[in-house]
Amino acid sequence: MPGVAARGRGRRTINEINMVPFIDVMLVLLIIFMVTAPLITPSLIDLPSVGKANRTPDQKVEVVIGKDESLVLRSGDKSSPMAMQALAQAVLASQAGKPPGTVAVVISADRSVKYETVVRVMDTLQRAGVQRVGLSVQLAR
Template sequence: MAQSNWRGGRGRRTKNEINMVPFIDVMLVLLIIFMVSAPLMPTGVVDLPSVGKAKQAPEKVIEVVVGEGEQVSLRIDQQDSGSMKLAELTKRVKAAQDSTAGGPTAAPVIISARKDVRYDAVLKIMDTLQRAGVARVGLTVHTTGG
């Protein structure tokens, strides 16, 4: 809205201001539109994955344990077999899986690492095992040190 000020005989000066009334009118109309249309919108349904329960625990579990400094050891049925290199690990995991029934019923391989182990080391082991053709590779995390 422009206002005029008379100062003596020097003429007319205008003062510029922002007129807020149209802005408020537009905001109120938008508010009413959203309030009316919000209950009419369909609610979204999120399909979350579910965890299935196995009928029975697997007979044999192969666990790859990643320790400090990317030390890798193999644990088959709770029996440790010492640390080894990655190339040797893939051969021993394949041999352990082949000793059980092959195909989809092969013994699952679980990569187990402490929280302070770099995720890159775990991914490298997982990628190496999958490239070697090891089936059923999963991950687990130790929450305690040791």
Template sequence: MAEQMGRRGRRVRNEINMVPFIDVMLVLLIIFMVSAPLMPTGVVDLPSVGKAQQPPQQVIELVVEDEARVRVRVNQRDVDTYAIEALAEQVRLLQAQAEGGPAQSPVIISARKDLRYDTVIQVMDRLQRAGVARVGLSVRTTGA
């Protein structure tokens, strides 16, 4: 009878013992706290921007109005509105008329923020195929 009571008094408890888990976590915490100041910090070499000697004589800005029309501005004055198909030739003519020569006239492309970016890429592609040099994108949006 004593053997039966001994079996009933000992029950198997299905619990996770948290003490070893906490001990391991504390040891890892101490290791990371000690080793963190010893790790070398990453150094990022950022490119520097040089300043131009003098601003260009003529800046051509292309404002993409919609999927078919582009407004051309020279030195912040509107010149005309062209279809995308005829744009590259007009830009080359404007660059050829510049005082500093075609290579000195930068072309900046601006677009409304609600316009599909594919249209801007099409304008850039047409300019590149026509051999227009110094093409950049504007970082500000025009219109709403």
């Protein structure tokens, strides 16, 4: 029921918001959040660790992604610059005629290259049906 103010002759309703209950509720919520915030543990991401392969590949094809996102395909002693569109066909050609799983594809990228570029290269190779694609890593010293 709204408050009623009596002034002289007539009664008039007070149409102001009572802020005291609102402030009480906000203070209670603030205290609840302050108490529960330290109890919430941040979610941890369980990343895979670098291990050793069961069997080293007989041959290796390396896709090098430079700082300027240029692609170079290294196969044996040969090294040739490559466009993204021709990359999958060149890798499949280097794997052709050999038993499946004997030619591994290793992607080496500069540290400053965007993650999106590395994923785009992996996706291009995967869509073309290239098997045994891995990432080159440098072990911490």
